[in-house]
Amino acid sequence: MQKVALKLSSFKMMSVKKMIFTAMLWLALACAALLFAPKALLTSLSLNDFSQQHAHFIGLGLIIGAAFLLTQILNYFLDEAISHLSDKRSIEIIEEKVKLLDPTERALLREFFLQGETILTLPEQETAVKSLLKAGILEHLGNQKHYAIQGSTADFKISMRARVHLNRQVLRFPVGEPSPEDMKNLIKARPHFVNSFVTPRKHAA
Numbered sequence: 001m002q003k004v005a006l007k008l009s010s011f012k013m014m015s016v017k018k019m020i021f022t023a024m025l026w027l028a029l030a031c032a033a034l035l036f037a038p039k040a041l042l043t044s045l046s047l048n049d050f051s052q053q054h055a056h057f058i059g060l061g062l063i064i065g066a067a068f069l070l071t072q073i074l075n076y077f078l079d080e081a082i083s084h085l086s087d088k089r090s091i092e093i094i095e096e097k098v099k100l101l102d103p104t105e106r107a108l109l110r111e112f113f114l115q116g117e118t119i120l121t122l123p124e125q126e127t128a129v130k131s132l133l134k135a136g137i138l139e140h141l142g143n144q145k146h147y148a149i150q151g152s153t154a155d156f157k158i159s160m161r162a163r164v165h166l167n168r169q170v171l172r173f174p175v176g177e178p179s180p181e182d183m184k185n186l187i188k189a190r191p192h193f194v195n196s197f198v199t200p201r202k203h204a205a
Helices: 002-036 039-044 048-053 055-099 103-114 127-135 180-188
Strands: 119-123 138-147 151-158 199-201
Touching: 002 048, 002 055, 039 048, 048 055, 055 127, 103 119, 103 127, 103 151, 119 138, 127 138
Parallel strands: none
Antiparallel strands: 119 151, 119 199, 138 151
């Protein structure tokens, strides 16, 4: 219910911003037309006298409208630049973390491939889960559940940015078809909490 209310509030806010932008755009265009349109055209529209009598107000309207539009354009490019730098930094953090995965983190990531699932239910308070989430390798999908003894769990998946950096070599999978001995070693290296916490879920990525 809260999510629906939040989405509705966000939609209303976007609608208000769109209305303000449209109003300022028309204000700037109308004022520019009154100031710079040919005198003959204004006379034919009976707007020449109005334009001359209220030129200072029209000029002020043009300044306000143009300033608002310019601010919006600058904000757009600034947001794009910040988003680009943020994405770049996120990728750098993922690349650094992938190089420094500890055995538990690596084993946890292998679970997605061993179970053939894109989404797993994991314990939120496990160090490996929190570390991979902080680095942006895992994404928190919600569906949180609380347990008196075991603690809380939630759904997680490997982020799209991280997937391109996770290959067989990084995850220490054997080359080619794994032998029974390889499978035994992979199962032995599974996280200690895997049997009690990790739950496969049938969802698309």
